[in-house]
Amino acid sequence: MVYARGRGALGESEEAAARRKPRKETGRALGELGSIVLHCHVDHTFGGRDISQDEDYSLVRCAPVEIDDTEWTATERRVEDHRWWSREKLCQATDTSYPENLLAVLDGLEEQ
Numbered sequence: 001m002v003y004a005r006g007r008g009a010l011g012e013s014e015e016a017a018a019r020r021k022p023r024k025e026t027g028r029a030l031g032e033l034g035s036i037v038l039h040c041h042v043d044h045t046f047g048g049r050d051i052s053q054d055e056d057y058s059l060v061r062c063a064p065v066e067i068d069d070t071e072w073t074a075t076e077r078r079v080e081d082h083r084w085w086s087r088e089k090l091c092q093a094t095d096t097s098y099p100e101n102l103l104a105v106l107d108g109l110e111e112q
Contacts, residue, residue, distance in 0.1 A: 002102060005036070005056045016056070025076075027068020034058035038105050047075065057099060059109060 003025070005018040015033070023029045038057040045051065064084035067075065087106055090097065100104070107108070 002057055002059050002105070003038070005033075005058055007054075021098065022060075024071040026065065027070070028065050030060055030062075032060060038099060038101075040099055044096060055099070057105070059106075102104040 001021050005007075005014070005021060007014065018033050020031060030100055032084070033056060037059050039054065041052070041054050042074045043052045067082055072079075085093070085097070087103075090103060090106075
């Protein structure tokens with residue numbers, strides 16, 4: 001699982017945010033956080049607001065789980081579809097995935 005680590009909010013440490021975010025978004029609590037494999041700055045619009053944010057991505061190898069959406073916000077519940085992608089399926093996908101250079105990041109990790 002490649003996931004965007006959360007930023008600490010309301011006094012939350014970055015480690016606590018990195019543990020909270022995958023649990024909130026997938027229902028899976030992580031024992032190991034994984035090291036940061038990508039850092040990027042993203043400017044985008046969401047919900048009619050311009051957002052500028054730094055994102056750190058980590059890789060954790062795990063089996064797929066059923067997504068648990070009990071902690072999702074109303075906005076997150078508007079997600080139409082979600083799935084676990086194997087590297088092979090990601091290579092074949094025509095959908096846009098983020099971060100946009102995810103395959104290159106994964107290729108770099110396989111070389112290590």
